[in-house]
Amino acid sequence: MSAPDRPVPRPGLLTIAPYVPGRSQAAPGVEPVKLSANESPIGTSPMALAAYKAAVAEGLEIYPEGTSRHLRIALGEVYGLDPDRILCGNGSDDILHLLAQAFLGEGDEAVMSKYGFSVYPIITRAADATIVMAEEEDYTASVDAMLAAVTERTRMVFLANPNNPTGTYLPASELKRLHAGLRPDILFVLDSAYADFVTADDYTVGVDLVDNARNVVMVRTFSKIGLAAARVGWMYGPREIVELVNRIRGPFNLNRPAIFAAAAAARDAAFNQRLREYNADWRDWLSQSLNSNQMRVLPSQGNFILVLFPDAAQAAAAFQALYQQGLIVREVGESYGIPNGLRISIGPEDAMRRVVDILKEFGGRP
């Protein structure tokens, strides 16, 4: 047997379909409006931006404090949490990867719902573990199906709540039921990336679940509230799990300006409130304006909506019609298995009105 003539990766890695980000390039000659990545339509918190600039002005020659302490303290204050049980990441993707690395290996299974966030299958495969998809009920995670998917090999369960790309969510009672049905050795990763936009009053961000168990972590991000470029996410969990992930994360995984920007953003309640209200208003307006015989808008608690067309061809035609006018939305066929859907981020007012005008052509027909 001859040795390979080049480095060979672990066998599972080449079966990973790379993450497909939302498109950002517009058709030639038109001004692009990016409605494909759930970014903030009202910019960045001015306080966060000022903190970022001040940190840059101090120079970049010194390593940041390695545990993002400044940010953990701010989060602790804002949310009433113990900073020692918070871990920060270079985006929450960083943390999700580390969790999978820490708890999954060959022969292990991770349960996720069918239309869940597309990063979960990637990190599961990256850890050589097996993806187990649970069916959903009308594009909403099903607790019964997820529990039924658990086997003795299950080590982790991933759930985004609200979910991306569907926008649907499980109420607190259902989360509790899901957790109650899991063995204590299964880690429940609750991804509350869109918590900042939820208006439903039966929702829980998950702090209560974390506090009452040793097998739950809650993961959040600053990306959807104006800091996507800074790459900041965080996790709140049991002390043992935080300490474990601290052992394997990059020693300086957040850059210093980002740490200061995120701490300021966490404290900028006025900006966060304005963003939440803007989002809720336009989410409602867009959802109502687009719902018709020919288009179904799933009820969303996120900063985006998922529009379902009668078939993939109509979704593709709608995508093209928007794209030709510079309105870039997210196709969810290839990466999410919803070929008749388009995900549309809640964006600037003018863009929302243009989306409705263009898509009207696709609705109302018998």
Ligand SMILES: *Cc1c(COP(=O)(O)O)cnc(C)c1O
């Ligand atoms: C956007 C998103 C994230 C994380 O984003 P980061 O930019 O890596 O913090 C995590 N989970 C879900 C469901 C998301 O939509």
